[in-house]
Amino acid sequence: MRTLSIDQIETLNAHGPYNHSAWTGGAGVLTHEEALEGRGRFIADTLLSVLTTRFSGDRLARMSILDVGCYDGWILHQIGGLPLRRLVGVEPRSKNIRKGEVARSILGIETRVEFVQGGIENLAESVRGEIFDIVVATGLLHHVESPAAALRSLRQVCGELLFLETITLDSRHIGAAARAEIEPKDVVYFGRPKTVGMCGNKLESSYYDGSATGLSVVGIPSIETIALCCEAAGFSPPRLEVNPAGYRRAVWRGKRPFHAAILTAEPAPRQTCQDLGHGQAYERKLAAARIRREDLAPLHQRFCLGKTRVAHTEVSRAVSALIGKRGERAAGTALERLVESQVEREILRSFAHSPAGKIALEMGKTHLADNDPAAAEIEFRRVTGGWNADWRSTYRAFHYLAAIARSRGLDKDRRRYEELLAVANPHFPARAWPEDVEAEEAEANGLTRAAGMTRLGSSSPLQEV
Numbered sequence: 001m002r003t004l005s006i007d008q009i010e011t012l013n014a015h016g017p018y019n020h021s022a023w024t025g026g027a028g029v030l031t032h033e034e035a036l037e038g039r040g041r042f043i044a045d046t047l048l049s050v051l052t053t054r055f056s057g058d059r060l061a062r063m064s065i066l067d068v069g070c071y072d073g074w075i076l077h078q079i080g081g082l083p084l085r086r087l088v089g090v091e092p093r094s095k096n097i098r099k100g101e102v103a104r105s106i107l108g109i110e111t112r113v114e115f116v117q118g119g120i121e122n123l124a125e126s127v128r129g130e131i132f133d134i135v136v137a138t139g140l141l142h143h144v145e146s147p148a149a150a151l152r153s154l155r156q157v158c159g160e161l162l163f164l165e166t167i168t169l170d171s172r173h174i175g176a177a178a179r180a181e182i183e184p185k186d187v188v189y190f191g192r193p194k195t196v197g198m199c200g201n202k203l204e205s206s207y208y209d210g211s212a213t214g215l216s217v218v219g220i221p222s223i224e225t226i227a228l229c230c231e232a233a234g235f236s237p238p239r240l241e242v243n244p245a246g247y248r249r250a251v252w253r254g255k256r257p258f259h260a261a262i263l264t265a266e267p268a269p270r271q272t273c274q275d276l277g278h279g280q281a282y283e284r285k286l287a288a289a290r291i292r293r294e295d296l297a298p299l300h301q302r303f304c305l306g307k308t309r310v311a312h313t314e315v316s317r318a319v320s321a322l323i324g325k326r327g328e329r330a331a332g333t334a335l336e337r338l339v340e341s342q343v344e345r346e347i348l349r350s351f352a353h354s355p356a357g358k359i360a361l362e363m364g365k366t367h368l369a370d371n372d373p374a375a376a377e378i379e380f381r382r383v384t385g386g387w388n389a390d391w392r393s394t395y396r397a398f399h400y401l402a403a404i405a406r407s408r409g410l411d412k413d414r415r416r417y418e419e420l421l422a423v424a425n426p427h428f429p430a431r432a433w434p435e436d437v438e439a440e441e442a443e444a445n446g447l448t449r450a451a452g453m454t455r456l457g458s459s460s461p462l463q464e465v
Contacts, residue, residue, distance in 0.1 A: 002025075002026035002027045002108070003027070004027045004106065008106050011102060011106065012030060012102065012103065012106060015095070015098065015099040015102045015103070016032060016099070017032040017209065018030055018031050018032045018033075018072070018099070018103065019031075019032045019033060019209075019210055020033075020039075020040055020071045020072070020074065020075075020139065020210060021033075021040055021071065021072050021074030021075075021100075021103075022040060022041065022074070023072075023074065023100075023103045023104065023107055023109060024107075024109075025103075025104075025106075025107025025108050025109050026107065026108050027106075027107055030103055030107065038250075038251055039251045040074060040075065040078075041078075042247075042250050042251050043075060043138050043165050043262070044074075044075050044078035044079060046165075046241060046242060046262050047075065047079055047136065047163055048078075048079055048082070050161075050163060050241060050264060051079070051082060051134070052082070054161065057083055060082055060083050060084055061083040061084070061085060062085055062133075063084055063085055063133035063134060063160070064084065064085050064086040064087075064088070064130075064132045064133050064134070065079075065084055065086070065087050065088070065132060065133065065134040065135075065136065066088050066089075066090065066127065066132035066134070066135050066136065066157060067087075067088070067089045067090070067136040067137075067138075068090050068120060068123060068135060068136065068137045068140060068154060068157075069090070069091060069092070069120070069137060069138070069139065069140040069143075070089030070090060070091045070096075070113075070115070070136075071091060071096050071099075071100075071139075071209075071210065072091075072096050072097070072099045072100030072103065073089045073091075073097070073100040073111065073113045073115060074100065075136065075138060076088075076089050076111075076113045076136075077100075077109075077111045077113055080111060080112055080113065086114070087112060087113045087114065088113070088114045088115075088116060088127065088132070089113055089114070089115050089116070090115075090116045090117075090118045090119075090123065090126055090127065091115065091116075091117060091118075092117065092118065092119035092120075092213045093117075093209065093213065094117055095209060096209055097115050097117060099209075100115075119213060120140065120144060120149075120150050120153050120154075121153070123153040123154070123156065123157055124153065124156045124157055127157055130157065131157055131158070131159045132157055132158065132159060133159045133160045133161070134158075134159075134160060134161045134162075134163065135154055135157060135158040135161070135162050135163070136163045137150075137154055137162070137163070137164050137165070137166075138163075138164075138165040138166075139165060139166065139167075139210065140164075140166065141164070141166040141221055141226070142166050142167040142218060142219070142220050142221070143204065143210075143211060143212050143218055144212070144216075144218060144219075145212075145216050145217060145218060145219070146219075147199070147219060147221045147225060147226065147229045148228075148229040148232055148233065150229075151226075151229045151230055151232075151233035151235065152232075152233045152234075154233070155233040155234045155235060155267060158235075158267055159267065160266065160267070161264060161265075161266055162230075162235060162264060162265045162266070162267075163262070163264055164226070164238070164262070164263045164264065164265070165260065165261070165262045165263075166221065166226070166260065166261065167220050167259065167260045168220065168221060168222060168223050168226070168244060168259045168260060168261050169198055169199065169200045169220045169221060169222040169225075169259070170222070170244070170259055171222050171223060171224060173198055173200075173222070174196060174197070174198050174222060174224065178196070178198065179194065179196055182196045184196050187279055187282045190281055190282040190285065191281065191285065195224055195227070195228065196224065196228075197221065197222045197223075197224035197225025197226070197227070197228050198221075198222045198224075198225060199219030199220060199221050199222070199225055200219065200220040201217050201218070201219050201220075202217070202218060202219075202220075203215070203216070203217060203218075204216055204217075204218045223240070223244075223261055223263075226238060226261075226263060230265050231268075234267060234268050235265040235266065235267060235268055236265050236266045236267070236268050237265070238263040238264065238265040239263060239264050239265065240261060240262075240263055241262045241263060241264055242261060242262040243261055244259035244260060244261050247259070247260045247261060247262070248260075279427050279428070279429060280429040283396075283428060283429055284429065285343050286343065286347065286396075287365075287396075288343075289341065289343045289344050289347055290344070290365065290366065290369060291344060291347060291348065291362050291366070292315070293366055294313055295313050295315040295316050295319075295348075296316075296359065296362055296363055296366060297316075298310040298311060298312050298313065298316040299316050299319055299320065299351065299355070299359050300359050300360070300363050302320065303323070303351075303355045303356050303359050304356050304359055304360050304363070304379075304382065314334065314338055315334075315335065315338050315339060315348070318330075318331040318332075318334040318335050318338070318348075319331070319335070319348050319349075319351050319352075322348075322349060322351065322352040323351055323352050323355050325352075332349070335348060335349065347362065353390075354389075354390035354393065356382075356386065357382075357383045357386055357389050357390040357393040357394070358390060358392075358393050360379045360380070360382040360383050360393070361379070361380070361383050361393045361396055361397055363379045364376040364377075364378075364379030364380045364383070364397065364400060365400070367379060368400065373404045373407065373408075376400065376404065377401065377404055380397040380400050380401050380404075381397075381401070383397040384397045384398060384401070384420075391424065391425075394424055395421055395424035395425040395428055396428075398417045398418075398420045398421035398424060399417075399421050399428060401413075401417045402414050402417035402418045402421060405417060
């Protein structure tokens, strides 16, 4: 074993702490990982496993990798034996880059990792717009003010795979009360679970080498939050490579109370979290849905025409109870039993709010399906001409009235309704006519995901109608 001089040891000590690395050279192992024994090795080994499982040697030889928030470069150095074309580390603190340089120089360690000083806020600029096949971010998310903004920055430079390690908030904190207060009701939840996440916020200064780069309010994200941020940034639903329980068993063995996880994600084939994309899916599903005439007619007679004595079906009776706020739980259960289509059930439930306009809209759609545009026009105008009309019913009725005018060659009326539609909802999809929906669904169903992935996401009910 090589003996170091006092000057060399003091120089190493001055550049410490080495809490995220364990540099091994002729003089021994340089590390301050006592409280996190094996964490760095565990992360590096998991990264090695992910890369060698996903990619062949030939493929790796053509790939580049970027470690964001690389500290002293130890993680990338540990995987330097892979035949990667290029390894680059980005680190906001010049001291941490220098820390690695000093350790490697004194211990006689060579590395092929390149280093760039830069932060998550200016990541794309720091790497001059280069896209890297693999992007690594370990110990990053829990030191930033916004996980969503950080993941957007990572997405800008990620070509094929994101490898993410972070401390996480226990999902048990997301209880029923929290879900109710968060209110996941935007159209983004159309046809999917009401997934919400949480962040545990705290102050963090730049005092320690591995902390924030300035006084910040940082957040410990739940895994659900990470999944939502990945989607918003343009990544696929993440795969959980190591869950918090497995991480704790492998590294901390009960020494620390918090969770951590390792996840991977790929850039999505298209930006999936845009207002227009979700709005189109939302509107086209609703356009395609048809409430049975026998169920709709008594509701139309009662709430649009004002008749007091109508012959109800089981479905219309349940909807009337919802509208009248009578026995709502039993009525909801009845609709679950009687109406097979999830979208139709949600339309019927929506009648509880602004029933006249929503029922008239559905009756207009029924007349269109029966090839009776004159009767449909009466219903749509019943919607648009009503005082304090329901906003959603109004812009949808404008859409149908414009289409009816177009079919009759009434250009002035068509333009007027198209202009009103653009004012009411400028994001309404141009192709929301019922016959477009089957083609849209076929296109969506053709998008496949890689087999064997443990994805954090699935499908569930439509929200606001």
